[in-house]
Amino acid sequence: MKKGGLFIVVSIFSVAVFAQSKYSNTEAFAPFFYPSAGNEYRSAAGEPGPKYWQNRADYNITSTLDTTSHTVTAKVEILYTNNSPDNLKFLWLQTDQNIYRKDSRATATTTAAGGRWANSTFTEGDVISSISIEEGGKKYTPQYNTADTRTQVWLNNPLKAGGGKLKLTIEYSFKVPEYGSDRMGRLNTRNGWIYEIAQWFPRMAVYDDVQGWNLLPYLGQGEFYLEYGDINFSVTAPANMIIVGSGELLNPAECFTAEETKRYAAAKNSDQTVMIRSADEIGKSGVSAKKGTTTWRFKIQNARDVAWGASKAFVLDGAKINLPSGKKSLALSAYPVESMGTNGWQRSTEMVKGAIEFYSKKLFEFPYPAATNVAGTVGGMEYPGIVFCSYKSMGADLWGVTDHEFGHTWFPMIVGSNERKYAWMDEGFNTFINDLSTEAFNNGEFKQQSFFGDPTNEQMVRMVFNDKMDIMLTEPDVIQQMSLGVAAYLKPSLMLHALRNAVLGEKRFDAAFREYISRWAFKHPTPWDFFRTMENVGGEDLAWFWRGWVFNDWKIDQAVQGVKYKNSVPANGATITIENLQQMPMPVTVLIKESNGKEQTINLPVEIWQRSAIYSFDVPTTSPISSVTIDPNKKMYDWDRSNNTWTGK
Known part of the structure; x- marks a missing residue:
């Protein structure tokens, strides 16, 4: 049999064994995507509209920590401003400590299932x-009623629209749980308890133009959606404890000794880590020798929450954070002696500084006067200006959790999306920027060939795009616990990498992504605002992209179907046919190698899939083609790479 005849037989056979394509061009490129047009509150271009509004909550909190009963007693004064166009007859608050009650919804739905958020x-x-x-x-x-983790307060007179104000004062107390759903709690160390205090004061629920009051209960897996404002808070505790909190410490001279105050001031001006309270001083001198109680006072502006840590076991160090505008911030780390070791917590401040300086330059400037990393029982949790990370973390793990939790400063502390509904908009976006910062930190010291990020890792691709995996647009508390890491963290991160690397390119993507952050800094974007911004600034209609990645569990599977020479003569050129076997369309890169050593790379736009699952294109050739390979640089998360290459054999 002649060589040409053999080629025809092989080509026919290869088509015969191809899987039936699941692709629908009319579904992928359906004309209607946005559920509504832009309006005066949220523009069609993805910007806050000319009449965009959000309500405001300013807080003044005084609290006392009783270390004998492990109880916080407090009074919170809330100055609430109703900027909405509606008169409000009642207010709703988040009273998150009720999650730890035996009769809570979380106890019924989460504790029985076990896992990270279960209460012991x-x-x-x-x-x-x-x-x-x-x-x-x-x-x-007023009359009020508490329903699980929400408290409704009825007003004698409706709070007027367009700027009406009132002051709501609540006196309350709660016992600090030892294990607080891995978001707060207390840890007993050799030198005393470490308290990590969060979700610790009644906070205003968000009233917005999308849903009115946002009232999903706090069940553990879903996080938070909160209003912005200025927050002043104080914590009174035994004088031999160090307290760190969100924002700026207003009275360091009253809290530290004279020598510690001097070191604290030195840390603010040092690029190298300065020891403020050393391990050798714990239980002996400095703060440890103080008697009675001390009141620590903090302030943070334009924030949605605050948290704090307290312990007589803390080692404390700090360094200066250099911001692009020329402003300075302060990196602090508070940790027990158990956390010190090879690449241990004594490197935390270096890591805090590195992460925040990178994101400030790359995305949007860090807005707070301090950034504090606290070692304790919490594995990893973020709050404005302060994060809680595991006291056991060392090396790459310490960098990873520190970088991730401080990455949350941008999502959702600056860009205030609804975490209770859209975990992928904070966890996923943050996971994406973590990849960029890890590559940059200390010349990639902790960069690894990640199991999760490698497009050639078949096991990872099969896990992410599995039919049983929850889609990204699933509420966090609805996502199966085993699927959360993929649906909320990994898959949206991969989506942004794909958008940056394969669709928009770095320049257009980076400009659009930065614009999204700038537009929605300290505001409340929806997924639609993100989609519209990326399209309008990036210059592409991306409905097909969002459909596949966010709204469905579509897969990528591009295949080479065959090669034909014009008049069976390689020197006349060839027609190459490729096929989209799965439901997700993506642009295509094809590498063609000839037997004489010549190579050419063809980049095809996503529009080749607008009319059909099959696309043929001509290429000039001078000799027989030895191979045709789709995605030669292995950037696509392709479901089946076995059909990516055709060979002339």
Whole structure:
């Protein structure tokens, strides 16, 4: 049999064994994507509209930590501003400590299932002793009702639209759980308890133009959606404890000794880590020798939350953070002696500084006066200006968790998306930027060929695009626990890498991504605002992309179907046929190698899939083609790479 005849037989055979394509061009490129047009609140271009509004909550909190009973007693004053166009007859608050009650919804739905957010012991939650309202110079006691982790407060008179204000004062207490759903709690170390205190004061629920009151309960896996404002808070505790908190410490001279105050000031001006309280001083001198109680005062502006840590076991060090504008911030690390070791927590401040300086230059400047990393029982959790990371973390693990938690400063502390509904918009976006910072930190010291990020890792691709995996657009508390790492973290990160590397290119993607952050800094974007911004700034209609990645569990599977020479003569050129076997369309890169050593790379846009699952294109050739390979640089998360290459054999 002649060589040409053999080629024909092989070509026919290869087509015969190809899988039936699942691709629908009309579904992938359907004309209607956005559920509604832009309006005066949110523009069609993805920007806040001319009449965009959001309500505001400013807080003043005084609290006391009782280390004998492990109880926090506090009073919070909330100045609430109603900027909405609606008169409000009642207010809703998040009372998250109620998650730890034995009769909570989380206990019923999460504890029985076990896992990271399950409660091993219970508390009485937020014990409210009084609520009062002051408006227009008049003060009264309102009716209120608590439903699980939400508390509704009825007003005597509706709070007026367009700027109405009132002051809501709540006195309350709660016992600090030892294990607080891996978001807060306390750890007993050789030198005393470490308290990590969060979700610790009643916070205003968000009232927005999308849903009105946002009232999903706190069940553990879903995180938070909160209003912005200025927050002043104080913590009174035994004087031999160090307290670190969100924002700026206003009275260091009252809290530290004179020598420690001097070191604290030196850290603010040092690019190298300065020891403020050393391990050798714990239990002997400095703060450890102080008697009575001390009140630590903190302030943070334009923030949605605050948290704090307290312990007499803390080693404390710090260094200066250099910001692009020329402003300075302060990196701090508080950790027990158990956390010191090879590449241990004594490197934390270096890591905090590195992460925040990178993101400030790459994305948007860090907005807070300090960034504090606290070692304790919490594996990893983020709050404005402060994060909690595992006291056991060392080396690459310490860098990874520190970088990730501080990456959350940008999503969702600056860009205030609804974590309770869209985990992928904070966890996934953050995981994506973590890849960039890890590559940059200390010349890639902790960069590894990750199991999760390698497109050639068949096991990873099969896990991410498995039919049983929850889609990205699934509420966090609905996602199966085993799927959360993929649906909320990994897959959206891969999506952004694909958008940057294969669709928009780095220049257009980076410009659009930065613009999204700038537009929605300290505001409340929806997924649609993100989609519209990336399209309008990036210059592409990406409905096909969002459909495949966000709204469905579509797969990528591009295959080479065959090669034909014109008039069976290689020197006349060839027609190459490729096929999209799965539902997700993506641009295609094809590498063609000839037997004489010549190579050519063809880049085909996604529009080749607009009319059909099969696409043929001509290439000039001078000798027989030895191979045709789709995605030669292995950037695509291809479901089946066995059909990516055709060979002339």
